[in-house]
Amino acid sequence: MNLEGELREALRREPAPTDFTAKVLARVAVKKQRRVLALAMAAGLIAAVFIPPAASVYHRRQQAQEARRELLIALSITRTKLLQTQARLERAALRSTQGHTP
Amino acid sequence: MIKTPLLFALAFPLFAQQGFDFKTLDPLAANATDKTVVTLDADMLKMAANFIGSDPKDSASIKSLIGNLKAIYVREYEYARSGQYNQADLGPLRAYLSQPPWSKIVDSTEGKGKEISEVYMQPLPGNQLGGIAVISLEPKELTVVLINGVINMDDIGKLGGNMGIPDLHTLMDLKKPEDQKTKKKD
Numbered sequence: 001m002n003l004e005g006e007l008r009e010a011l012r013r014e015p016a017p018t019d020f021t022a023k024v025l026a027r028v029a030v031k032k033q034r035r036v037l038a039l040a041m042a043a044g045l046i047a048a049v050f051i052p053p054a055a056s057v058y059h060r061r062q063q064a065q066e067a068r069r070e071l072l073i074a075l076s077i078t079r080t081k082l083l084q085t086q087a088r089l090e091r092a093a094l095r096s097t098q099g100h101t102p
Numbered sequence: 103m104i105k106t107p108l109l110f111a112l113a114f115p116l117f118a119q120q121g122f123d124f125k126t127l128d129p130l131a132a133n134a135t136d137k138t139v140v141t142l143d144a145d146m147l148k149m150a151a152n153f154i155g156s157d158p159k160d161s162a163s164i165k166s167l168i169g170n171l172k173a174i175y176v177r178e179y180e181y182a183r184s185g186q187y188n189q190a191d192l193g194p195l196r197a198y199l200s201q202p203p204w205s206k207i208v209d210s211t212e213g214k215g216k217e218i219s220e221v222y223m224q225p226l227p228g229n230q231l232g233g234i235a236v237i238s239l240e241p242k243e244l245t246v247v248l249i250n251g252v253i254n255m256d257d258i259g260k261l262g263g264n265m266g267i268p269d270l271h272t273l274m275d276l277k278k279p280e281d282q283k284t285k286k287k288d
Contacts, residue, residue, distance in 0.1 A: 060149070067142060067150035071168065074140045074176045078247045081238045085219040088210045 122248065126194040127177055130244060133186040134179035142174045144251075171251035177244075184216075184241035192237065195246065196220075199235055216241050229255045 124141070131137055142150065147168050154165050168174075181187060199206070199222045208221035218239040224232030236247040 063146075064149040064153040067146040068153045070140045070142055071147065071150040071154075071164075071174065073138065074142065074174045074247070074249075075164070077138065077140075077176050077178055077245060078234075078236065078249070081219070081236045081245050081247060082221070084238060085208055085210060085221055085236070088212055088217070088219050089208065091212070092210060 121173070121250070122175075122195060122198045124175055124177065127191065127246060129191045130177070130179055130187050133181055135182050136178075136180040138176060138178040140174060140176035144172050147171050147174065167253065171249060171253070173248075173250045175246070175248040177246045179244045181242045181244075186242075187244055189239070192246075195237070199237075203232055204235065213241075226252065231255065 151165050151168050154168075179187065198204075199220075203224045204222045205225060206220060206222050208219060210219040211217070216239075218237070220235075220237040222235040222237075224234075226232045231253040233248070233250045234253060235249070236245065238245040
């Protein structure tokens with residue numbers, strides 16, 4: 001075969017296999033699935049790394065707020081009761097100086 | 103032979119210093135219409151102290167005051183009618199506070215024994231307290247406060263401005279005339 005014939009043979013138009021389109025689409029779909037899976041895994045990893053500490057910080061903040069609220073209530077009650085005691089003692093001292101019995 | 107009583111004698115003050123079991127006060131809550139229960143241990147107090155530091159509204163004195171505290175317990179019960187609590191339920195607490203290092207500094211009774219105020223302290227050298235406890239009884243209200251840990255009297259004084267807590271020295275000074283009166287009677 002001469003060169004011209006060989007070239008013609010090599011460049012001869014051949015019809016695509018019947019399942020060519022399906023195969024290409026399937027490979028594209030697999031690639032897409034892999035990408036989605038990789039993205040989902042990355043998102044999961046980020047969530048696993050960052051969400052628990054954030055939740056813990058939020059929980060601790062809530063606890064601290066509650067502790068602060070309880071502390072202020074406790075100090076307020078202590079204040080009220082000590083002032084009440086002071087007032088009672090003042091009344092008792094007054095009665096004592098006036099010579100009255102309680 | 104001698105070791106057992108000696109160990110007991112050594113251990114007794116340790117038992118006496120152990121914390122009070124506030125569950126013994128639970129019967130007082132049985133008929134209460136309103137309850138305020140505060141239990142803050144050292145960790146919670148530290149947490150609260152950190153939070154107070156970030157709030158400009160709160161005084162630095164409060165942070166300083168609670169810095170060395172081990173615990174704060176408050177039990178406040180309000181009743182619809184008088185006579186709905188039994189004073190005997192306070193027996194274990196009074197027994198605990200009657201032991202060293204606690205010292206009763208105020209015992210005030212008014213209204214024919216219906217209104218009682220008791221203040222206990224743990225005196226420490228250097229203008230400090232190891233703790234303070236308050237028992238306040240009224241016909242329809244009962245309050246118990248127990249604060250454990252080192253309290254600087256000056257810090258309490260500083261709180262006077264924004265918290266209105268009276269100077270504890272004043273309480274002790276006010277107690278004196280009544281003591282003298284009692285002594286005269288004797």
